[in-house]
Amino acid sequence: MQQGVSWEYLVGHANYWLFVLLMMTGLYIVVARGNFVKKVIGLNMFQSAVIMLYISMGKVAGGTAPIFPIHGEIDPATVYTNPLPHVLMLTAIVVGIATTSLALALIVRIREEYGTIEEQGIWEAEQEIAARERRQYGEVFGEGSQ
């Protein structure tokens, strides 16, 4: 299993390194950025990284595009790449588009209600609502739970 880290190993897995980089970047943006649109962009990068992972694993060394010749005679010597991951990623792209459009629609509504799409501002607004609720409803049990 352990074959040591050689130059070939590093270069041969270039697209996987890129997958790791892209995935971590995307996830980091989702967590660290305060702007909701930027969060959605990060989420998109995260999802795109997965597409890269699947497409990479579908590649067969020396394989050609998985399209059968038009006359229908398949040469058994021809190596084809695996088309299944490509098909799966078509579905994943559709899911990604649906998620992104829904997220953007939600951001529009959030902007309408809160007047901002920055996490900090929304957090402050919600803290204010929560504090008001505590003042109004908190003292049900004796001295209250502030």
Place this chain on the structure above:
Amino acid sequence: MSGEAASGALAGHGAEAAQAAGKAAEQAPGLMDHLPALVVLVPFLAAPLVVLLGARRLAWPVTFAAALFSLAAALALLSQVLGGAAISYHIGGWAPPLGIEYRIDAANAFVMVIVSAIAVAILPYARASIAAEIPARQHVLFHALFLLALAGLLGVSATGDAFNLFVFLEISSLSTYVLVAMGAYRDKRALTTAFNYLLMGTTGATFFVIGIGFLYMSTGTLNMADLAQLIAQQPGNRTIHAGFAFILVGMGLKVAMYPLHLWLPGAYSYAPSAVSAFLAATATKVAVYVMLRFLFSVFGPAYPFEASALGLVVLPLALLAMFAASFIAIFQVNFKKMLAYSSIAQVGYMLLGIAMLSQTALSGAIVHLFNHAITKATLFMVIGAYVLRAGGAFYRDIEGIGRVMPLTSAAGVIGGLSLIGVPGTAGFVSKWLLVQGALEKGWWWLALLVVASSLLAVVYVWKGIEVAYLRSPRDDVDRREAPLAMLVPIWVMAIATIWFGLSAEWTVGAARTAAEALMHGASEIVISGGVGR
């Protein structure tokens, strides 16, 4: 010829379907053979139908009919597989592992019955509830989204293909995000909650896909039964280990496993009441089922990496959930939010049953899936009725409501008792099985912890009872009982809570068969479907 009969049966559902079933029963393949697909397809196709019809008066009957059909189909499927067999349905006649397979065994038939039964019970209630909480122009879309969420959840349960599962998971999740956001007409925080839920849910689903990718990379298949065989052959494969971890974390997010639960309290408390009831009773339960399916059928308890992952990660987290979430629940001032935290604690019990890796504990987890679904459905529906009459779910709003709305509150008390696990209610049966499972292993400390955490439930349930019964009602509340359309579903669920607490043979029997099917596979496999052949 037989193909024609099948497609005819596919096209005509509803009233004609019943007749078609009678006629087609003799010929194969008839309607009955296509049930595994129809149970998902009918609500799925009814969703665009509701939007195309566009009329508010038609939306509810179509939705209800589709949900009713799914329930009937799920019950029919469950009766077929309770003997221990499994149905393998080949979509479009493409044989697995290349084609997509729907595989119905006792475990997922049971989950499908839960999901569709809850949908059928909640829809009459939702009609009255959303009229007060969602503007009229959104009602048609609400029903369409409800159907999509239902179809997605049923699809997740039915499918035997790992990637297909992801697609259905996202169908149900995306519609759920919108349903949660519809709470914005009462509280604008529903929007930010839905957005956060979307971020976390999508992250979870993407983790899941990465995990599936790793499994595909090392096995070359996406069919779960096939995956199970191929994974067993390579126990030391590091790629599969990574895939296992990604799947566990991804589904952990969807399940609301304790430190990954942050989306849940907001989503449940700001969503419209009917949506909270539906989500609390179904969405996390289906995610738990997926976890079960992967942990027990695909990887299998013998998989060397699994026992340590469950024992060292899931078990402590489940215990943490049981205590920490119950503790947080005690200090809430909002009844709905209290129930949301209690849900996280209850998911902890299910994960505990899973992590114990024994058949008794696993049946306990599956029974708890069912019992908690009906218990939480009761309680969230009770809160929806309070919101309708008292205008809010804060303890302040519902002071003395036990005297104003005696029938609704009595059902709430039954739900609360079941949440604690008082003998005679459904919650007792599952906790009993969990305790039994712990004792079987000789882990008496775990049994004690289960009982101790139930005491925390006593505290938060008692707080609700105290506010509802021992205070004098406020003057400005609407002094009427909930409308009949709400009372009937609430009491159906409350009676079910008692019924399944007193006569537990059916649920425990079904759960044992399901646990058996998950741990050891089906005794025989019946192949059905194949429209193209």
